[in-house]
Amino acid sequence: xxxxxxxxxxxxxxxxxxxxxxxxxxxxxxxxxxxxxxxxxxxxxxxxxxxxxxxxxxxxxxxxxxxxxxxxxxxxxxxxxxxxxxxxxxxxxxxxxxxxxxxxxxxxxxxxxxxxxxxxxxx
Numbered sequence: 001x002x003x004x005x006x007x008x009x010x011x012x013x014x015x016x017x018x019x020x021x022x023x024x025x026x027x028x029x030x031x032x033x034x035x036x037x038x039x040x041x042x043x044x045x046x047x048x049x050x051x052x053x054x055x056x057x058x059x060x061x062x063x064x065x066x067x068x069x070x071x072x073x074x075x076x077x078x079x080x081x082x083x084x085x086x087x088x089x090x091x092x093x094x095x096x097x098x099x100x101x102x103x104x105x106x107x108x109x110x111x112x113x114x115x116x117x118x119x120x121x122x123x
Contacts, residue, residue, distance in 0.1 A: 001023060001024075001025040001031070001097050001111075001112040002023070002024045002025045002112075002114075003021055003022070003023055003095045003096070003097060003112055003113065003114030004021065004022045004023075004024075004095075004114055004115075005019060005020065005021045005093065005094065005095040005114040005115060005116065005117045006019070006020050006021075006022075006117060007019040007020045007117060008092075008093060008117030008118045008119045008120075009118075009119065009120070010120045010122070011085055011119075011120070011121055011122070012121070012122050013085060013086055013087055013121055013122065013123050014084060014085065015085050015121070016081070016082060016083045016084075016085065017082050017085065017119060018079055018080065018081050018082065019035065019079065019080040019082070019093055019095075019117060019119075020077055020078070020079055021033065021035070021077065021078045021079075021080075021095030021114055022075070022076055022077045023076045023077070023078075023097065024076065029052050029053040030052075030053070030099045031052050031097050031098065031099050032049050032050070032051045032052065032097070032098055032099075032100075032101055032102045032104075032105050033049065033050055033052060033071065033078040033095070033096070033097050034046065034047070034048060034049030034050070034058075034069075034095075034096045034097070034098075034102075034105050034106075034110065035047040035048050035049070035069065035078075035080050035093055035094065035095060035096070036093070036094045036096055036109075036110075037089075037091040037092065037093045037094070037119070038091050038092050038094070038116070039088075039090060039091040040091070042091075044094070044109075045060065046060055046105070046106045046107075047059070047060055047063055047067065047080070047093070048060065048063065048067055048069040048080060049069065049102045049105050049106060050069045050070070050071055050078060051101075051102055052071060052073075055070075055071065056102065057069050058102050058106060062088070063082075063089075066082065066083050066084045066085075067080060067081065067082050067083070068080070068081040068083075069081075078095065080093070082119070085119075085121045086121060087121050087122065087123045088121075089119060089121050090119060090120050090121050091118075091119060092116035092117065092118055092119075093116060093117050093118075093119050094113055094114060094115075094116045094117075095113070095114035096109070096110035096112065096113050096114070097110055097111065097112040098110040098111045098112065099111070
């Protein structure tokens with residue numbers, strides 16, 4: 001499974017960005033796709049996930065109501081729409097995939113990772 005992330009950038013607080021993660025290889029309905037982020041000097045943190053088979057979503061509390069994860073099966077792409085961005089959202093965002101389900105992905109991480117994309121939110 002190969003993951004290609006894009007869409008990061010620089011935005012002022014209150015602004016929006018949309019991240020994209022395109023998959024190739026043998027990713028399919030058995031996988032859960034997700035996003036993690038890592039701020040400078042901090043551990044990588046789970047942000048959100050979506051189960052490819054039925055669209056079931058999960059979010060960390062800090063982003064609920066502001067971020068929306070979605071998928072486009074025809075394009076093999078997962079999106080993370082980020083609204084009302086805050087400086088605390090700054091970090092490198094990583095796309096991830098795993099076949100062991102959303103709980104595993106959230107708590108244990110992923111088998112497959114994309115390259116990171118930088119998101120910077122200024123105050």
